[in-house]
Amino acid sequence: MRYVSEFRDGTLVRRVxxxxxxxxxxPWTIMEICGGQTHAIVKNGLDEMLPGEIHLVHGPGCPxxxxxxxxxxxxxxxxxxxxxxxxxxxxxxxxxxxxxDLLRVKSAGGDVRAVYSPLDAVRLAQARPDREVVFFGIxxxxxxxxxxxxxxxxxxxxxxxxxxxxxxVLVPPAIEALLASADNRVEAFLAAGxxxxxxxxxxxxxxxxRYGVPLVVTGFxxxxxxxxxxxxxxxxxxxxxxxxxxxxxxxxxxxxxxxRAVLEEAFQVCDRKWRGIGEIPRSGLRVSxxxxxxxxxxxxxxxxxxxxxxxxxxxxxxxxxxxxPSDCPxxxxxxxxxxxxxxxxxxxxxxxxxxxxxxxxxxxxx
Amino acid sequence: xxxxxxxPLTESARVLLGHGSGGRMSADLVHRFFLPRFTNPxxxxxxxxxxxxxxxxxxxxxxxxxxVRPLFFPGGDIGRLAVNGTVNDLAxxxxxxxxxxxxxxxxxxxxxDDLAAILDSMQAxxxxxxxxxxxxxxxxxxxxxxDQCFINTAGIGAVEHQRLxxxxxxxxxxxxxxxxxxxxxxxxxxxxxxxxxFETEIExxxxxxxxxxxxxxxxxxxxRCLRDPTRGGLASTLNELALASGVGIEIDEEQIRVRxxxxxxxxxxxxxxxxxxxxxxxxAIVGPEEADAIVERMRRHPLGAQASVVGTVxxxxxxxxxxxxxxxxxxxxxxxxxxxxxxIC
Amino acid sequence: xxxxxxxKIVETYEVAGLRMGRVxxxxxxxEACLEYVPDAQVGEYTVIHVGFAIGRLDEVEARRSLExxxxxxxxxxxxxxxEAGGA
Numbered sequence: 001m002r003y004v005s006e007f008r009d010g011t012l013v014r015r016v017x018x019x020x021x022x023x024x025x026x027p028w029t030i031m032e033i034c035g036g037q038t039h040a041i042v043k044n045g046l047d048e049m050l051p052g053e054i055h056l057v058h059g060p061g062c063p064x065x066x067x068x069x070x071x072x073x074x075x076x077x078x079x080x081x082x083x084x085x086x087x088x089x090x091x092x093x094x095x096x097x098x099x100x101d102l103l104r105v106k107s108a109g110g111d112v113r114a115v116y117s118p119l120d121a122v123r124l125a126q127a128r129p130d131r132e133v134v135f136f137g138i139x140x141x142x143x144x145x146x147x148x149x150x151x152x153x154x155x156x157x158x159x160x161x162x163x164x165x166x167x168x169v170l171v172p173p174a175i176e177a178l179l180a181s182a183d184n185r186v187e188a189f190l191a192a193g194x195x196x197x198x199x200x201x202x203x204x205x206x207x208x209x210r211y212g213v214p215l216v217v218t219g220f221x222x223x224x225x226x227x228x229x230x231x232x233x234x235x236x237x238x239x240x241x242x243x244x245x246x247x248x249x250x251x252x253x254x255x256x257x258x259x260r261a262v263l264e265e266a267f268q269v270c271d272r273k274w275r276g277i278g279e280i281p282r283s284g285l286r287v288s289x290x291x292x293x294x295x296x297x298x299x300x301x302x303x304x305x306x307x308x309x310x311x312x313x314x315x316x317x318x319x320x321x322x323x324x325p326s327d328c329p330x331x332x333x334x335x336x337x338x339x340x341x342x343x344x345x346x347x348x349x350x351x352x353x354x355x356x357x358x359x360x361x362x363x364x365x366x
Numbered sequence: 367x368x369x370x371x372x373x374p375l376t377e378s379a380r381v382l383l384g385h386g387s388g389g390r391m392s393a394d395l396v397h398r399f400f401l402p403r404f405t406n407p408x409x410x411x412x413x414x415x416x417x418x419x420x421x422x423x424x425x426x427x428x429x430x431x432x433x434v435r436p437l438f439f440p441g442g443d444i445g446r447l448a449v450n451g452t453v454n455d456l457a458x459x460x461x462x463x464x465x466x467x468x469x470x471x472x473x474x475x476x477x478x479d480d481l482a483a484i485l486d487s488m489q490a491x492x493x494x495x496x497x498x499x500x501x502x503x504x505x506x507x508x509x510x511x512x513d514q515c516f517i518n519t520a521g522i523g524a525v526e527h528q529r530l531x532x533x534x535x536x537x538x539x540x541x542x543x544x545x546x547x548x549x550x551x552x553x554x555x556x557x558x559x560x561x562x563x564f565e566t567e568i569e570x571x572x573x574x575x576x577x578x579x580x581x582x583x584x585x586x587x588x589x590r591c592l593r594d595p596t597r598g599g600l601a602s603t604l605n606e607l608a609l610a611s612g613v614g615i616e617i618d619e620e621q622i623r624v625r626x627x628x629x630x631x632x633x634x635x636x637x638x639x640x641x642x643x644x645x646x647x648x649x650a651i652v653g654p655e656e657a658d659a660i661v662e663r664m665r666r667h668p669l670g671a672q673a674s675v676v677g678t679v680x681x682x683x684x685x686x687x688x689x690x691x692x693x694x695x696x697x698x699x700x701x702x703x704x705x706x707x708x709x710i711c
Numbered sequence: 712x713x714x715x716x717x718x719k720i721v722e723t724y725e726v727a728g729l730r731m732g733r734v735x736x737x738x739x740x741x742e743a744c745l746e747y748v749p750d751a752q753v754g755e756y757t758v759i760h761v762g763f764a765i766g767r768l769d770e771v772e773a774r775r776s777l778e779x780x781x782x783x784x785x786x787x788x789x790x791x792x793x794e795a796g797g798a
Contacts (some may be wrong), residue, residue, distance in 0.1 A: 001630050001737045003717040003756060003773055010693045014781045036713050045695015089761070107380045115561045116635070117762025119729075119744060142713040145747055146763040149729075156728060194713030197758060197766040220713070222693050223780070249773040250715075250758050256766050259747045518762025557739075565733075565740040634736055634759075636714045 003249070009220030014049075016226040020233055021051045028236050029055045029185050030229060031178075033171060034192035035062035036220045046221050054229065057324070060174055061192060063139045064091045068273040071138075071167045072097035077302045078134055078165065079105045079112050084300075085128065087121040088136035090114040118150035118164075125154065125162035134296045137166040142194040144168050144285055145259035148266035151287065151294050157357040166287050169272055171195050172203040173283035179211045188232040190218040190225070193247035194203060200255030204243045212241040227364040266291055386433075388598025389702035391639075393606075411532055412610065414455040414593065417525055424525035426454060426461035432517040432647040437480065440554045441569030444517060445484035447645060450572045451596070454523040457576040458592040459650070460531050460583050461523030463495060469503040471516040484515065495574035497521075533610035535590035540679040541657035545578060545664060546672040548573070548600050549628040552642035561634060567570035568627045571647030576603065578669045582660055588653025589660075595649055596703065601640040601648055604677075604687045605701045615687045617677030617699070632710065641702050651679065715760040717768050720745070720753050734759055 032038065038058045041047050041318060047056050060066050076097045086102065093102045093114060106112040111131070115121055118135055125133035137147040147164060154162040161226055178184055181343035196217045204215045214235035218228030228246040235242060236346060265288065272284025287295035384391040401409065407418040415428035432448045442696035450466065456463040468488070472481065492499055499571075550571040557566050575594065583589060591611075600622070606616045624639045632639050645668060652660055657675055664670030687699040718734035723745060725731065730745045734757065741762075747759050748764040757764035 001626065001633060001717075002719070003635060003768060003770075006773075006777050008692060012777075013693050015780060034713055043697055044691045044693045045697050046693065049693070049695050103382055103384070104378060104380070107378065107382050113561070117744075119762060120561055139712065140762055142715070142765065145765060146761045148743075149744060149746060149763065153727070153729060192713055192716045194758065194760060194765065197715070220715070227776075248776065249769045250766055254745055258749060261767065262747075563741075566738060568738070624737070630736040630739040633716050634739060634741065 003216060004221060007219070007223040008044075009223060013046075013222050013226055016223065016230055017049055017051075020054065020226065023237055024051055024053045024231050027053045027055060028187050028233060030190060030232050031055060031059045031186040032192075032218070032225070033061035033175065034061035034190075034195070034220070035065070036194075037061065037190060037192070037218065037225060038226055040220055043209060045343065046222055046225060047055065050226070054233070056229070057186065059178065059186075059189075060277060061140075061171075063143070063169060064087050066169055066274040066276065067095065067138050067167050068090070068275050069098060070273070071165070072101075073147075074297070074300075074302050075165055076100050076102060076105055077260045078296060078300045079110050080108075081132075081300070083132050084130040085111045085113065085124065085133045086136070087113050087115055087124060089138070092136055092138060103168055112308065120127050122150050122153050122157070122159070122162060125159050126157065126343055129161055131161060133162050134300070135162070135164045137164040137168065140169055140171055140192065140195050141199045141263075142197070144263055144267065145198055145256070146344045148262045151266045151291050152262065154294055160254050163294050163296040163299045164202065164287065166267070166285060167272075168267065168285035169274065170269070170283050170285065171311040173208060173280050174277075175204075175215075176207055176211075177240065177277070177280045177283070179207070179213060185258060186213075188214040188216070190228045190232065191215050193217055193219040193224065193251060196245075196247070196255065196258050198249045198256050200253050200260075201243050201251070202253065208241050208243050209285050215243045217243070217245045217251050219250065245343060251285055278358070386597075387702070388596070388602050388643075392598070397540060411534065412606075413459070413532055415459045415461070415521075415523075417459050417461075426456045426459040426525050428455035428521070429518070429520045430455060432519070434555060435514075436555070436558045437484065437515055438445055439558050439570055440566070442548075442554075442572040442645075443484055443487050444515060445487035446491045447570075447572050448517040448519050449488050449495060449497070450574050450645060452519040453495045453497060453574045453576055454594045454645075454648075455522050457579045458531070458594060459523070459525060460527055460529060460579060460589075460592065461525045463497045463521060463523040463574075463576050465500045465522045466497050467503075467520045468499055469518040470505070471518075472504065472506050473514045474506055474509040476514045481515070495576060496707065497570070523530045527538035529583075529589065531589065531591055533591055533593065533607050534612075536611035536613050536651045536679045537590070538613060538679055538681040539650050539654050540590060541654055541675050542604070542617065542677040542679065543551070543652060543657060543661055543664070543673060544600070544622065544676045545575075545648045545650075546646075547623045547625050547628070548595070548644055548647065549624055549632060549639035549642040551645040552599070553628050553631045553637075555643075556635070556637075557631065559647050564631065564634070566627055566631060566646045567686070568625065568631060571646035572646060573647065573669055575648050575669060578648065578664065578667050581663050581667050581670070582650055586652065586656050586660055588656045590651040592651075592655070593649050595647060597643050599639070599641040599643060600649070601638075601687070601699045602701060604699065607649070607651065608675070608687055609685050611679070612684055614680040614683040614685070615677055616680050616682075617687065617689045619689055620691045621674050621676040623672055623674070653680075665679040713760060715758040715765060717742070717756050718759050719756050720751060720764075723753060732764075734764070 100113050121135040201217050208215050214232050216228045217233045218224055231246055267285040268288045270283050270284050270286045271281050273279045295309050385395045415426045417426050430451050432444050434444050452466055453463045508711045552570045554570040556562055557564050593603050604615050661673050664673035689697055689699050718736040720732045721735045732745045733740050743759050744763045748767050751757055751767050756768035758766050758768055759772045768786040
């Protein structure tokens with residue numbers, strides 16, 4: 001596959017890893033904040049191939065994992081209504097809410113469907129004027145433009161039966177919250193390449209300056225990840241703290257201006273609670289006032305959603321990179337992908353699921 | 367900052383789609399509900415067929431159900447799938463497939479032209495495989511109660527050898543042979559599935575494997591087990607075999623072939639070809655001395671042209687399947703928990 | 712997050728007021744919305760996420776990064792200079 005397979009070349013990957021080995025002189029803790037990067041690392045066994053001084057930790061980069069419990073419960077409540085056709089990306093269907101999940105709503109008779117693109121949900125609303133079509137708009141800045149366009153299109157078509165339950169999260173505030181935390185141990189970041197394809201990297205420059213931390217915008221293939229790691233290590237070893245771009249084939253400093261403009265129209269920044277972390281001010285997006293008619297939160301006010309959290313799951317520590325999934329006492333025992341205790345085990349991008357599916361052998365034989 | 371964690375989900379009181387996807391949930395359902403009630407030496411093997419003996423003649427006996435949606439997809443349809451799938455279950459015991467039954471559950475409103483097309487397909491498939499459809503049944507359900515057409519089959523074949531081909535026969539040192547590319551069937555079906563459609567030349571690989579099996583078994587004495595990696599893909603099959611035999615399995619990503627278009631489709635939807643269904647491929651576990659000769663013979667058969675050794679059975683990490691990745695690292699190839707869904711993440 | 716896949720635009724057209732296109736991923740062609748890459752033409756590569764092109768893929772940059780790694784025995788400072796060109 002063009003522009004994918006070439007970046008999976010084992011020889012080139014090992015060459016870069018050798019250079020990392022030659023460069024590194026002491027331990028460094030580097031965080032990647034993208035479920036797709038976590039996935040690529042553990043699935044290819046990259047973390048075991050890197051020199052031992054490099055501690056790669058996985059951040060809260062899985063939007064499925066960090067979607068707040070209240071939002072999942074709200075989605076379940078809306079999806080359970082007989083007049084609603086609830087449409088979502090596949091990833092969200094298995095995420096546990098307080099007492100259920102969307103797949104269980106489906107098995108109990110709810111009209112719950114998975115789609116590939118938010119425009120599919122708009123088409124569904126057009127085809128079925130007798131149904132209330134609600135789309136679950138989750139994701140980072142990467143997905144927000146697609147969801148935004150769906151709202152704009154629904155407005156343009158005058159659809160009265162389409163709305164979106166929006167729970168977007170923004171990366172830069174999360175990075176700042178992590179860095180500002182007293183027990184932070186992360187020394188450099190690999191920033192998410194597709195988030196930056198949309199947003200550019202200007203938001204990261206003040207963060208690098210304020211906290212003295214290198215941030216390397218990195219792609220998703222094995223070669224991208226090791227190359228991003230090499231750039232971060234070089235900065236760390238030479239005491240620099242800049243924003244650098246490894247993913248040059250896709251990311252420009254200003255990002256995608258057309259997409260950013262549409263985001264401004266369709267959404268507004270709000271405070272957002274991150275599952276496992278807590279509330280981070282101004283770290284989320286909600287539907288803007290202008291498009292309030294398409295905001296499912298307003299259309300379906302759901303009151304009294306109580307949420308409870310048990311203590312065994314250390315999702316919070318995992319999502320903040322303080323613990324590896326294998327450190328958790330429940331990992332692989334009480335908590336498995338079939339009976340997940342926390343979101344990082346549910347989502348196939350979650351750190352715990354990635355470790356469980358791909359990394360269990362190394363953990364057992366370390 | 368608070369540490370919030372979700373409550374554990376209580377077990378489902380209902381059947382979920384994940385129970386049908388061939389992964390861990392399916393296995394769980396079988397072990398908790400079916401096995402305890404019907405346990406006997408035949409069933410407990412959990413092979414794709416049962417080999418029974420009647421009046422001194424060994425017979426292979428199997429059943430299967432076909433619920434694929436859409437009914438017609440590139441390279442085949444539910445009818446062709448039904449015949450080949452049943453033939454293959456028999457072939458995996460090294461049996462010569464002889465007779466099939468077919469029970470149809472038809473939804474009110476199914477176009478008769480569609481039914482005719484499905485039956486034409488079955489007729490052709492029976493001829494190709496050398497089997498006779500000897501008995502059948504038809505039921506019609508209300509509109510909305512069935513997905514246009516479900517087919518249940520049973521098959522009988524003659525076991526003319528004395529071997530025991532079963533999932534629990536693998537031993538450390540054995541080689542694992544895969545007959546060809548993976549992921550073709552599942553992605554061919556996906557290419558026509560509502561919400562995920564795409565244009566492609568990918569075709570289902572549905573095919574009767576009894577001829578290929580005959581080629582494998584001739585002059586070979588160290589064949590432990592044959593299995594076709596259908597629902598749940600190669601990953602599920604290898605895990606079942608590792609579990610049944612209590613051994614570890616190591617496979618090499620570089621030896622597992624995926625067609626470029628199948629690879630692209632999987633990338634696009636965030637699916638792993640290892641878990642995607644195949645309907646015209648088989649896995650053979652064979653003794654190390656015979657592996658190369660068997661692969662040679664398979665390659666001369668049209669359905670085995672891309673056969674290769676993809677791994678070994680080991681005493682390391684028992685019941686676990688580990689893959690050496692193209693990059694040179696290792697990863698566990700697990701049983702998938704349940705429904706395999708396209709992802710955005 | 713961010714399953715984004717590179718694909719080549721093979722056709723562009725309009726549907727319900729939106730700029731759409733057929734995108735080829737190498738044996739698989741799927742429709743995607745091209746509103747966010749208004750200048751991308753047939754024959755160009757874009758990164759597709761959930762049915763939307765989120766950016767154009769710079770083929771020159773892609774080839775450059777690969778060629779360098781292929782030719783270079785040692786990486787040295789050239790890699791930094793190359794990256795500085797994009798940063």
